[in-house]
Amino acid sequence: MNQQNIDNLIPVAVEYLSKSQNRVVKDGKVIDSAYSTYLSSFGPTIIQSGMMKALAVYAKEEGDAKRYVIDEFVKKIMINKNVIEGKYDRTDIHLIDIYIDKIKDKNDLDRMEFEDRILETIIACKLALQLFHIEKNKKS
Numbered sequence: 120m121n122q123q124n125i126d127n128l129i130p131v132a133v134e135y136l137s138k139s140q141n142r143v144v145k146d147g148k149v150i151d152s153a154y155s156t157y158l159s160s161f162g163p164t165i166i167q168s169g170m171m172k173a174l175a176v177y178a179k180e181e182g183d184a185k186r187y188v189i190d191e192f193v194k195k196i197m198i199n200k201n202v203i204e205g206k207y208d209r210t211d212i213h214l215i216d217i218y219i220d221k222i223k224d225k226n227d228l229d230r231m232e233f234e235d236r237i238l239e240t241i242i243a244c245k246l247a248l249q250l251f252h253i254e255k256n257k258k259s
Contacts, residue, residue: 128243178213
């Protein structure tokens with residue numbers, strides 16, 4: 120991982136959250152505090168389970184957990200910073216799909232470099248999200 124890459128990604132993530140139509144922040148507030156939790160646990164999930172398994176979990180759009188929103192957020196930042204190509208900017212394509220596409224027929228070094236780009240983007244997104252007010256979800 121490269122600290123300079125993370126530093127370059129943070130403003131892109133902040134701008135995306137501030138100005139774009141997104142599912143994470145609205146009116147300067149994180150829409151659902153669970154998004155902050157999902158983003159904070161993304162890295163540890165990768166370390167514990169491995170990249171492919173973690174990306175598969177975050178791509179799942181079924182059930183109550185909306186981890187796919189974080190998957191989309193990370194993907195958008197990677198596209199905006201040209202880490203991945205714009206051809207992946209479709210709602211039916213998740214990070215797991217991009218990961219599989221990018222690592223097929225590649226050596227271990229290329230795979231690890233792409234995994235580092237994903238981890239750098241996750242860290243930048245996590246740091247950018249901390250600049251926004253995170254409200255605790257209220258139970259009815």
